[in-house]
Amino acid sequence: MDKQLLRFEGSKQAMALIGLLTFGQAIAIIFQAMYLSKAITMMFQGAAVSAALSSLFIFLVAHMTRHFLQWGKEKIAYRFADRTAISLQQQLVDKIFQIGPRSIGEHGSGRLITLILEGIPQFKTYVQLFIPRFMSMAIIPFVLFVYVISVDRLTGIILAVVLPILILFLILLGITAQKKMDAQLDTYKLLSRHFVDSLRGLVTLKYLGRSKAHEKAIETVSNKYRIATNRTLRIAFLSTFALDFFTSISIAIIAVELGVRLINGGMGLEAALAMLIAAPEYFSPIRELGNDFHATMDGKEAGEEIQTLLQEETIESDDIFQIPAWTNDSTLRLQGIEKCTEDDQRILKDLHLQVKGMQKIGIVGMSGAGKSTLIDLLSGFTQPTAGEIIINGVAYPHVTDESWQRQMTYIPQHPTIFSGTVAENIRFYEPTASDEEVEQAAKQAGLQPLIDAFPNRYDEKIGQAGRAISGGEEQRIALARSLLQKRSIMLLDEPTAHLDIETEHEIKETMLPLLENKLVFFATHRLHWMKEMDMIVVVENGAIVETGSYEQLMAKKGAYYALVEAHRKGGKR
Numbered sequence: 001m002d003k004q005l006l007r008f009e010g011s012k013q014a015m016a017l018i019g020l021l022t023f024g025q026a027i028a029i030i031f032q033a034m035y036l037s038k039a040i041t042m043m044f045q046g047a048a049v050s051a052a053l054s055s056l057f058i059f060l061v062a063h064m065t066r067h068f069l070q071w072g073k074e075k076i077a078y079r080f081a082d083r084t085a086i087s088l089q090q091q092l093v094d095k096i097f098q099i100g101p102r103s104i105g106e107h108g109s110g111r112l113i114t115l116i117l118e119g120i121p122q123f124k125t126y127v128q129l130f131i132p133r134f135m136s137m138a139i140i141p142f143v144l145f146v147y148v149i150s151v152d153r154l155t156g157i158i159l160a161v162v163l164p165i166l167i168l169f170l171i172l173l174g175i176t177a178q179k180k181m182d183a184q185l186d187t188y189k190l191l192s193r194h195f196v197d198s199l200r201g202l203v204t205l206k207y208l209g210r211s212k213a214h215e216k217a218i219e220t221v222s223n224k225y226r227i228a229t230n231r232t233l234r235i236a237f238l239s240t241f242a243l244d245f246f247t248s249i250s251i252a253i254i255a256v257e258l259g260v261r262l263i264n265g266g267m268g269l270e271a272a273l274a275m276l277i278a279a280p281e282y283f284s285p286i287r288e289l290g291n292d293f294h295a296t297m298d299g300k301e302a303g304e305e306i307q308t309l310l311q312e313e314t315i316e317s318d319d320i321f322q323i324p325a326w327t328n329d330s331t332l333r334l335q336g337i338e339k340c341t342e343d344d345q346r347i348l349k350d351l352h353l354q355v356k357g358m359q360k361i362g363i364v365g366m367s368g369a370g371k372s373t374l375i376d377l378l379s380g381f382t383q384p385t386a387g388e389i390i391i392n393g394v395a396y397p398h399v400t401d402e403s404w405q406r407q408m409t410y411i412p413q414h415p416t417i418f419s420g421t422v423a424e425n426i427r428f429y430e431p432t433a434s435d436e437e438v439e440q441a442a443k444q445a446g447l448q449p450l451i452d453a454f455p456n457r458y459d460e461k462i463g464q465a466g467r468a469i470s471g472g473e474e475q476r477i478a479l480a481r482s483l484l485q486k487r488s489i490m491l492l493d494e495p496t497a498h499l500d501i502e503t504e505h506e507i508k509e510t511m512l513p514l515l516e517n518k519l520v521f522f523a524t525h526r527l528h529w530m531k532e533m534d535m536i537v538v539v540e541n542g543a544i545v546e547t548g549s550y551e552q553l554m555a556k557k558g559a560y561y562a563l564v565e566a567h568r569k570g571g572k573r
Contacts, residue, residue, distance in 0.1 A: 032059055085120050126296035166286055336352065375493045410493075411495050415481075422459070488519060
């Protein structure tokens with residue numbers, strides 16, 4: 001039994017109902033065997049058909065009852081699976097937004113897309129099929145065994161000996177299939193990530209003339225998945241054949257044993273027929289469970305992977321709190337903040353920082369210094385290992401709470417442009433925004449000349465399967481989104497790192513007025529932005545080594561001055 005299924009809301013009630021209906025099915029199967037054998041025996045002994053009609057009628061009622069109960073089981077299982085899948089999908093989407101873009105990059109966007117679009121339906125199918133099959137295997141053979149052994153002890157002993165052998169064989173095949181399925185899942189993840197990355201980079205590949213050469217990489221990844229899938233199917237087909245074969249052998253042994261005793265007068269025809277009719281029903285749940293388990297194992301694997309992701313950095317219920325709205329009088333202080341990796345490597349070390357009101361804070365440092373990790377902590381995408389974040393005099397262990405994140409706008413280095421119109425992309429976080437508000441945000445972000453050049457203007461399709469736009473245009477759309485949100489805190493993580501100097505200059509002229517009257521944390525290695533910042537924070541090897549205004553730090557000739565000189569010598573601005 002998959003213990004994960006017991007953790008879902010309503011799972012115990014669904015299993016109890018399905019178990020009750022399954023017990024009813026087992027009783028109906030017994031009545032089928034009893035009255036069908038009775039009717040056949042009566043007609044074999046020369047009785048009139050009318051005399052056997054009552055037995056045939058009871059058999060028919062039992063048969064219809066059995067299938068009606070089966071329909072009820074499937075209905076309950078479907079509703080539970082559908083409800084659980086929808087809940088799991090919502091939890092997964094919420095978790096993806098909670099863990100932030102940094103963790104999404106670590107997990108792989110292709111993997112997460114695959115989990116949402118394909119993993120959830122596969123898990124739903126697995127739950128829908130597995131619960132009824134498991135309950136049937138647990139209940140029907142036991143009830144039929146009690147009936148058989150009460151009628152004929154020898155047949156009951158044969159059934160009791162054969163069943164554990166079949167179950168053991170099923171377990172061994174399951175272990176083998178699990179290894180093959182793990183290999184298949186790994187290659188499927190690789191294929192998914194490769195597919196998503198190929199779609200994203202298709203324009204670049206064509207521009208560089210590498211699209212044809214990329215065909216070989218696609219072929220290699222696809223072949224790996226094909227081979228892994230064929231190996232898995234081979235095991236699945238083998239297990240199905242083996243279960244059917246051994247089940248047929250077991251039924252044949254029972255039939256021979258009953259036939260010999262019937263010829264020798266050791267058993268009556270009616271009892272022998274009842275045992276023979278019940279024997280296939282005794283083994284049927286095991287075969288069905290084995291067949292469906294192998295067919296839906298990818299859904300089980302997807303469910304386990306989703307649960308692993310949902311349990312990552314889960315916030316305990318007593319950590320939920322309400323962070324007040326940020327104003328001109330608000331203060332934020334980092335006190336002894338540290339961040340460690342899972343192998344206890346310190347990324348951030350004993351950070352101390354204090355800001356007040358609406359300020360523009362520039363965060364600079366060499367690559368790998370810890371700038372992006374600091375932005376992730378301030379945005380609530382990750383939690384510190386040690387230390388406190390003190391807001392308005394109140395200490396918080398982290399700022400992953402929704403009350404903080406609803407005040408915040410985050411602009412990454414590569415904003416996501418979704419498949420849709422320009423207007424839909426701008427109002428992604430504010431779907432109820434009016435057309436006038438969208439146009440105003442677009443004008444402020446400098447998008448109006450681009451939109452005017454489109455034939456369909458705000459209804460022009462962009463993103464996948466739409467019009468391609470440049471990196472600078474993507475950043476302008478991200479700016480328009482943030483303007484539409486009208487939030488008081490803005491965090492920018494290397495927003496212009498991939499842009500050329502000319503495009504960056506245009507974006508800078510657009511962005512600077514939009515940063516006013518906000519609390520801004522701007523992480524970048526482009527130092528020319530620092531002249532516009534109210535405070536500069538210099539990070540080296542995970543520690544804050546200097547803070548101050550541009551004039552103060554240049555006059556001090558410390559770490560920031562050394563960074564400026566290094567950039568000048570390197571030919572960087």
